[in-house]
Amino acid sequence: MAVSLAGCSQAPEEPGTENTTDNTVENTVDTSAQKQATSTTGVTLEFLYNLNGEAVSDAVQEVCRKFTDETGIEVEAVMPGSNFSDIMKTRMASNQLPDVWTTHGWAVARYAEYLAPLNDFSFASHIAPSIKGQITDENGDLYTLPIDVDLTGIVYNANVLDEAGVNADDILTWADFEDACEKVKALGKTPIQLGGKDNYTLGNMMDYVAPTLITNENEANENALLDGSFDWDNWNAVVDKIDFWNQSGYFNVDAVTADFMTGIGALASEQAAFMFTAASGITETYVQNPDTEMGFIPMPAREDGLRRSLMTGEHFAVGMSNSTKYPEEAKMFMEFLAREDICSYLATKCGMPSGLDNVTSDTGRLAPFYDKYANDSAILNIPYFDRKYLPSGMWNDLCVTGGTLLSNQADAKATVIEQMRTSYEEKKAQE
Numbered sequence: 001m002a003v004s005l006a007g008c009s010q011a012p013e014e015p016g017t018e019n020t021t022d023n024t025v026e027n028t029v030d031t032s033a034q035k036q037a038t039s040t041t042g043v044t045l046e047f048l049y050n051l052n053g054e055a056v057s058d059a060v061q062e063v064c065r066k067f068t069d070e071t072g073i074e075v076e077a078v079m080p081g082s083n084f085s086d087i088m089k090t091r092m093a094s095n096q097l098p099d100v101w102t103t104h105g106w107a108v109a110r111y112a113e114y115l116a117p118l119n120d121f122s123f124a125s126h127i128a129p130s131i132k133g134q135i136t137d138e139n140g141d142l143y144t145l146p147i148d149v150d151l152t153g154i155v156y157n158a159n160v161l162d163e164a165g166v167n168a169d170d171i172l173t174w175a176d177f178e179d180a181c182e183k184v185k186a187l188g189k190t191p192i193q194l195g196g197k198d199n200y201t202l203g204n205m206m207d208y209v210a211p212t213l214i215t216n217e218n219e220a221n222e223n224a225l226l227d228g229s230f231d232w233d234n235w236n237a238v239v240d241k242i243d244f245w246n247q248s249g250y251f252n253v254d255a256v257t258a259d260f261m262t263g264i265g266a267l268a269s270e271q272a273a274f275m276f277t278a279a280s281g282i283t284e285t286y287v288q289n290p291d292t293e294m295g296f297i298p299m300p301a302r303e304d305g306l307r308r309s310l311m312t313g314e315h316f317a318v319g320m321s322n323s324t325k326y327p328e329e330a331k332m333f334m335e336f337l338a339r340e341d342i343c344s345y346l347a348t349k350c351g352m353p354s355g356l357d358n359v360t361s362d363t364g365r366l367a368p369f370y371d372k373y374a375n376d377s378a379i380l381n382i383p384y385f386d387r388k389y390l391p392s393g394m395w396n397d398l399c400v401t402g403g404t405l406l407s408n409q410a411d412a413k414a415t416v417i418e419q420m421r422t423s424y425e426e427k428k429a430q431e
Contacts, residue, residue, distance in 0.1 A: 021168035044074040046098040053284040059349040101323040105314045105387045107144035108136045108345035116322040117141040123338035126356040143148040146355025148347040150315035152278045158293035160273045174300045181250045184273040193263040193272035194255040202277045202402025210385040225389040228428045233423035239413045242405045283351035391427035
């Protein structure tokens with residue numbers, strides 16, 4: 001099912017096509033009735049979310065307005081930016097939480113004590129098996145509504161790779177990836193686009209690369225990270241890789257000052273080849289240039305003979321506070337988000353498969369990639385590195401140390417190793 005919402009495109013269409021439907025919220029809702037209903041309820045829910053990209057954020061805002069149209073309950077939907085985690089930690093400490101918020105991979109490990117279990121909600125029986133285990137605790141309590149399911153690799157512009165003579169399917173190892181970067185660089189284009197002004201883009205890079213070099217098919221490192229015995233000198237594998245890319249000129253020259261949407265623009269204008277971002281970044285690119293061609297590949301293996309990998313987990317997932325002053329209204333909002341037409345629309349906007357088994361999202365031009373990789377046993381499906389192997393709070397360290405590596409300061413690599421070691425030990429001791 002699909003929902004028509006104002007100001008939001010449908011799933012990425014084929015190049016050269018245009019959606020001319022004018023079935024918008026403004027054209028179908030009696031706004032005077034809306035104002036009357038809103039003044040009757042007098043309730044405003046606070047919804048904090050951390051989804052990247054203007055098109056996705058616009059869709060969230062429009063869905064919230066549609067909820068108000070139908071119920072008279074206002075929703076103050078706020079995307080605070082790249083410091084979302086810090087804001088949430090402060091609000092947890094002061095016990096002043098929003099009514100609902102996106103749980104960004106931490107529904108169980110970080111937020112469970114603040115969230116209301118959702119087992120009795122109508123959508124609880126429809127959670128997709130691929131995500132259920134990651135958002136349910138050991139007692140079987142469900143803590144977040146997965147609008148979609150993440151399946152993330154490296155996003156690329158196919159036209160740029162074609163121009164450079166690169167076949168994306170041939171990128172099996174990091175050595176292959178670096179050969180591709182050299183060919184793109186020879187064109188005078190950017191091999192790897194970063195948006196360091198939004199430092200989560202640097203955290204993404206660290207988070208994506210780390211498992212391929214540290215934990216994939218390495219049980220000793222997996223166990224050591226989990227039990228606190230990890231030797232952080234081994235982190236040099238990640239540091240050296242990022243530093244090599246930096247010294248080789250693979251990043252955009254404004255990697256530290258550009259933001260996420262600048263990167264989307266570079267992909268859309270076919271001036272950059274690769275970007276470490278979720279598939280929603282592809283849908284954002286098609287908004288800017290529907291005539292380009294995008295795709296994603298699994299994360300390359302560290303060496304021949306090892307498997308490539310895709311990260312799975314929460315992307316757009318929403319939890320409800322167990323201390324909200326408006327539990328009935330918050331429940332109505334959660335059920336509204338899970339409604340087939342709404343959930344399908346939002347998952348489609350993110351360019352990802354739905355997190356509910358009774359909802360089908362239109363992944364459009366991304367469908368062949370999901371079909372190609374989703375059930376390929378030759379590809380590892382792995383959790384995000386920080387969510388699985390690092391203590392809560394270390395995501396910020398990945399973001400900060402990514403910036404340190406791009407700073408070109410003389411002791412950058414040693415500084416990064418020491419910050420990661422110190423933060424890990426301190427936070428591990430607090431668990």
